[in-house]
Amino acid sequence: MKKGEQKRLKSRFPPSLFALYLVTLLLMSGIHIGLVTLINENPGWNTSVQILIPTAYWTLVAVCLTLFTRYQITKTYDKPMKELAKAAERVAHGDFSVYIPPLHTTNRHDYLDLMFLDFNKMVAELGSLETMRTDFIANVSHEIKTPLAGIQNYAQLLRRPGLTDEERETYISAILTSTRRLSSLVTNILKLNKLESQQIVPQFEPYDLCGQLSECAMAFEPLWEEKNIDFEADIEDRATIYGDASLLELVWNNLLSNAFKFTEPGGLVTLKQTSDDTHVFVSVSDTGCGMSPETQKHIFDKFYQGDTSHATEGNGLGLALALRVLQLMNAAIQVDSAVGRGTTFTVQIPTEEKTKESS
Ligand SMILES: Nc1ncnc2c1ncn2[C@@H]1O[C@H](COP(=O)(O)OP(=O)(O)OP(=O)(O)O)[C@@H](O)[C@H]1O
Numbered sequence: 001m002k003k004g005e006q007k008r009l010k011s012r013f014p015p016s017l018f019a020l021y022l023v024t025l026l027l028m029s030g031i032h033i034g035l036v037t038l039i040n041e042n043p044g045w046n047t048s049v050q051i052l053i054p055t056a057y058w059t060l061v062a063v064c065l066t067l068f069t070r071y072q073i074t075k076t077y078d079k080p081m082k083e084l085a086k087a088a089e090r091v092a093h094g095d096f097s098v099y100i101p102p103l104h105t106t107n108r109h110d111y112l113d114l115m116f117l118d119f120n121k122m123v124a125e126l127g128s129l130e131t132m133r134t135d136f137i138a139n140v141s142h143e144i145k146t147p148l149a150g151i152q153n154y155a156q157l158l159r160r161p162g163l164t165d166e167e168r169e170t171y172i173s174a175i176l177t178s179t180r181r182l183s184s185l186v187t188n189i190l191k192l193n194k195l196e197s198q199q200i201v202p203q204f205e206p207y208d209l210c211g212q213l214s215e216c217a218m219a220f221e222p223l224w225e226e227k228n229i230d231f232e233a234d235i236e237d238r239a240t241i242y243g244d245a246s247l248l249e250l251v252w253n254n255l256l257s258n259a260f261k262f263t264e265p266g267g268l269v270t271l272k273q274t275s276d277d278t279h280v281f282v283s284v285s286d287t288g289c290g291m292s293p294e295t296q297k298h299i300f301d302k303f304y305q306g307d308t309s310h311a312t313e314g315n316g317l318g319l320a321l322a323l324r325v326l327q328l329m330n331a332a333i334q335v336d337s338a339v340g341r342g343t344t345f346t347v348q349i350p351t352e353e354k355t356k357e358s359s
């Protein structure tokens with residue numbers, strides 16, 4: 001807690017309580033003196049009455065003070081603690097909608113209020129983790145169900161008697177496409193999981209990024225020819241970076257595959273690489289469908305697919321994986337896109353010298 005914040009915290013037993021007790025006791029003593037005077041003025045009262053009056057009076061005072069203290073403790077500790085215990089019990093039973101309102105306004109927060117606020121924050125955090133977990137299971141199940149249904153349907157079709165060779169070939173290749181999809185889904189989930197749980201330790205080594213970019217781009221040649229898309233590359237002769245080549249390959253492959261996937265025949269995909277003293281820049285541009293600002297906000301989320309017309313080609317894990325890899329490489333990625341105009345993804349990676357300087 002910061003120093004300034006501490007000052008704002010209201011104490012559960014403020015000095016005003018001491019003042020209240022002092023005034024009350026003085027008042028009680030005053031009444032006691034009044035009673036003694038009254039007894040002295042009436043010498044005819046017998047001894048037991050003289051003893052009984054102050055005893056009864058102080059008994060009453062003690063009862064009142066006890067009741068007041070009990071009320072004070074119940075109000076300040078017992079009630080809030082019971083509320084907290086009830087809320088914790090609800091959370092333990094899986095209810096993450098619990099919220100305990102602080103007892104005082106923001107400028108009069110005390111330690112219990114802070115505890116309530118932290119508890120609320122913790123519950124909200126747990127709730128969002130739980131949502132993420134259930135969303136993840138729902139997404140994985142959905143992604144597995146679609147290709148499985150495909151495999152089942154085509155396998156049933158294959159059982160039909162009297163199929164022509166052509167039909168058989170069509171069904172078999174449909175089954176193979178679905179199995180490839182399933183296999184890439186499982187591979188990507190495992191990779192992402194390993195990256196997130198830090199089971200994959202990046203193997204940093206100096207290597208030539210330009211060579212890697214050319215190799216990745218060339219692997220897409222059959223695709224751009226088949227889709228009749230123009231491809232242009234503008235890459236330097238050599239740019240050495242210090243990173244994990246096999247992880248970064250995932251990034252380039254996904255950016256290029258997205259560019260070709262979301263660009264219509266006749267379009268253009270450009271791969272550009274430049275560098276300055278500290279960073280190497282790689283951009284992949286396309287003249288494809290582009291993305292709305294709303295879509296752009298979610299593209300790095302797991303399983304998010306903005307353009308549903310291509311939903312069967314992939315699982316929406318590519319950019320989530322790319323982002324995780326780039327974070328591990330201390331690199332950054334940014335997107336510039338407009339619907340109908342196209343998209344440019346730009347990656348910025350520190351040069352070998354820059355990485356060594358900062359490590
Ligand atoms: N170049 C692009 N042009 C238009 N939309 C894009 C582009 N790149 C990504 N997107 C949008 O971002 C979404 C997420 O991309 P991502 O690469 O994570 O998943 P995917 O390509 O659908 O599937 P996967 O990468 O798992 O095969 C895409 O579904 C698409 O809506």
Ligand SMILES: [Mg+2]
Nearest residue numbers: 254258314318
């Ligand atoms: Mg992709």
